[in-house]
Amino acid sequence: MLLIPCPFCGEREESEFHQGGEAHIERPKNPDKLSDAEWADYLFLRDNKKGLYLERWVHRHGCRRWFNVARDTATNEIKTVYKMGAKPPRGLTKGRAK
Amino acid sequence: MASAPRMSKYSIFSLVRNALAYHEGWEQVWRSPEPKPEYDVIIVGGGGHGLATAFYLAKEHGITNVAVIEKGWLGGGNTGRNTTIIRSNYLWDESAGIYEKSLQLYEGLSQELNFNIMLSQRGVLNLAHNLHDMRELERRVNANRLNGIDSEILSTAEIQDFIPIINTSPKSRYPILGGSLQRRGGTARHDAIAWGFARGADQRGVDIIQQCEVTGIRQSRGKVTGVETTKGLIKAKTVGVVVAGHSSVLAGMAGFRLTVNSYPLQALVSEPIKPVLDTVVMSNAVHVYVSQSDKGELVIGAGIDGCHGYTQRGSLHVIEGQLGALCELFPIFSRLRMMRQWGGIVDTCPDASPIIGKTPVGGLYFNCGWGTGGFKATPGSGWAFAHTLANGEPHPLNAPFTLDRFTTGKLIDEHGAAAVAH
Ligand SMILES: Cc1cc2nc3c(=O)[nH]c(=O)nc-3n(C[C@H](O)[C@H](O)[C@H](O)COP(=O)(O)OP(=O)(O)OC[C@H]3O[C@@H](n4cnc5c(N)ncnc54)[C@H](O)[C@@H]3O)c2cc1C
Ligand SMILES: [Zn+2]
Numbered sequence: 001m002l003l004i005p006c007p008f009c010g011e012r013e014e015s016e017f018h019q020g021g022e023a024h025i026e027r028p029k030n031p032d033k034l035s036d037a038e039w040a041d042y043l044f045l046r047d048n049k050k051g052l053y054l055e056r057w058v059h060r061h062g063c064r065r066w067f068n069v070a071r072d073t074a075t076n077e078i079k080t081v082y083k084m085g086a087k088p089p090r091g092l093t094k095g096r097a098k
Numbered sequence: 099m100a101s102a103p104r105m106s107k108y109s110i111f112s113l114v115r116n117a118l119a120y121h122e123g124w125e126q127v128w129r130s131p132e133p134k135p136e137y138d139v140i141i142v143g144g145g146g147h148g149l150a151t152a153f154y155l156a157k158e159h160g161i162t163n164v165a166v167i168e169k170g171w172l173g174g175g176n177t178g179r180n181t182t183i184i185r186s187n188y189l190w191d192e193s194a195g196i197y198e199k200s201l202q203l204y205e206g207l208s209q210e211l212n213f214n215i216m217l218s219q220r221g222v223l224n225l226a227h228n229l230h231d232m233r234e235l236e237r238r239v240n241a242n243r244l245n246g247i248d249s250e251i252l253s254t255a256e257i258q259d260f261i262p263i264i265n266t267s268p269k270s271r272y273p274i275l276g277g278s279l280q281r282r283g284g285t286a287r288h289d290a291i292a293w294g295f296a297r298g299a300d301q302r303g304v305d306i307i308q309q310c311e312v313t314g315i316r317q318s319r320g321k322v323t324g325v326e327t328t329k330g331l332i333k334a335k336t337v338g339v340v341v342a343g344h345s346s347v348l349a350g351m352a353g354f355r356l357t358v359n360s361y362p363l364q365a366l367v368s369e370p371i372k373p374v375l376d377t378v379v380m381s382n383a384v385h386v387y388v389s390q391s392d393k394g395e396l397v398i399g400a401g402i403d404g405c406h407g408y409t410q411r412g413s414l415h416v417i418e419g420q421l422g423a424l425c426e427l428f429p430i431f432s433r434l435r436m437m438r439q440w441g442g443i444v445d446t447c448p449d450a451s452p453i454i455g456k457t458p459v460g461g462l463y464f465n466c467g468w469g470t471g472g473f474k475a476t477p478g479s480g481w482a483f484a485h486t487l488a489n490g491e492p493h494p495l496n497a498p499f500t501l502d503r504f505t506t507g508k509l510i511d512e513h514g515a516a517a518v519a520h
Binding site for chain 2: 001046050
């Protein structure tokens with residue numbers, strides 16, 4: 001069970017939350033112009049990284065707000081959380097293999 | 099050729115002979131060679147699927163200049179961590195093809211490998227707890243039958259008769275409306291699958307290299323030329339990657355992405371008890387699947403964790419929820435102690451179907467995405483993948499399972515038939 005620091009409510013147990021997959025995947029701005037390959041990229045292809053991973057969570061049984069989490073998928077260590085729309089904190093992704 | 103592979107056959111006579119010699123004369127089951135600088139084919143990953151691929155490459159296609167490269171020990175990944183349920187009752191024709199091929203190979207495997215894989219066709223029962231479950235099961239049973247796969251519906255009374263200890267009370271939290279049974283389904287010994295295929299491949303000249311991690315994939319002009327490993331560069335123009343939960347990591351080394359997401363999936367075993375359950379029971383709705391091992395332990399599988407990860411252990415609250423459901427279905431289990439719990443990293447695909455075939459890199463093939471349910475597919479997957487590596491083209495059995503289907507939209511949605519929702 002992870003302890004997740006919700007940016008709005010503080011630390012709560014994982015069972016109050018729901019993970020929403022990889023963060024920073026933007027919905028295409030002009031969907032009618034997209035090729036099949038671009039759709040596949042947006043919908044299905046994922047980094048699925050071992051190591052630092054940026055993901056979205058929602059505090060489903062709490063404040064019901066979405067936010068981003070930077071977690072190491074090899075250790076489950078949560079590095080930081082930050083709000084939707086914000087860029088990942090600088091320095092976090094530096095020097096990491098993709 | 100290096101040390102010529104020996105071939106001593108296991109039989110009642112060899113057992114007696116070795117028993118009389120205090121079991122000190124058993125020879126090693128496979129060699130542990132140093133890697134050669136180059137092979138015709140390299141298989142990355144010494145789980146059941148990788149070893150089966152090597153075996154069928156040698157046996158069916160005569161390709162024996164092959165190395166299997168494993169970063170840990172054989173079968174130490176999901177092959178050695180799963181709950182060993184085998185069945186072929188999938189919904190779509192594509193899946194029916196490959197899973198049924200696999201089940202048929204399983205049925206002859208102890209003979210073919212001269213290694214007792216302890217296949218036990220004790221039946222696999224899927225439970226329905228609501229009307230929707232029931233309709234799904236009925237649809238699937240009909241689809242199975244159209245594909246010539248044995249499958250039948252059991253009523254609540256028939257289930258009670260089949261499994262006396264199950265709780266069919268209509269007042270139960272998870273009432274049982276009926277179920278589907280595949281009598282040819284069952285279990286097999288997971289280690290024996292890895293070891294039997296390893297022995298068969300080794301005997302035919304395949305080099306099995308353990309404790310050797312692949313750290314890079316070399317390419318030149320869009321084609322694979324070899325793999326970098328902790329034991330140095332090993333060259334090959336054909337490389338098959340079969341690393342389950344680590345598939346995206348290896349795809350990353352080769353410079354492309356997959357549709358795979360990795361999650362911890364857990365299982366646990368109870369203390370051993372007298373025989374109480376002579377079949378396999380699965381409930382997709384509550385994520386319980388349970389059978390009793392020959393040693394008497396209950397082997398229980400859970401659902402995947404709530405978030406991606408590579409920490410081979412999983413969260414306790416997942417097991418808690420699932421054991422609650424287990425005790426509701428089998429009140430008799432409520433006083434049992436659980437002895438061991440573990441996790442494996444499963445490679446789930448968006449349509450709950452595998453990817454077996456080409457990649458954007460020439461000569462580089464992937465076999466992955468089996469997720470929570472690939473043990474049952476081990477021989478069939480290896481058989482089809484060996485064909486693909488030998489011919490550079492997929493066999494009709496695995497041709498539908500391309501990475502490209504996520505671009506064309508021709509998905510093979512098996513969420514209903516896959517045991518664990520993901
Ligand atoms: C708890 C649990 C229960 C399950 N229950 C069932 C079930 O009842 N029925 C069923 O059909 N399926 C089940 N499954 C799924 C099944 O176990 C897998 O789909 C199947 O075993 C995958 O086999 P594999 O050979 O592809 O992978 P693995 O056995 O995981 O083998 C992959 C190998 O690749 C190696 N590797 C990884 N990276 C590298 C590298 N860089 N270099 C070299 N080697 C590397 C790993 O060490 C590993 O040994 C279950 C899985 C789990 C975890
Ligand atoms: Zn909150």
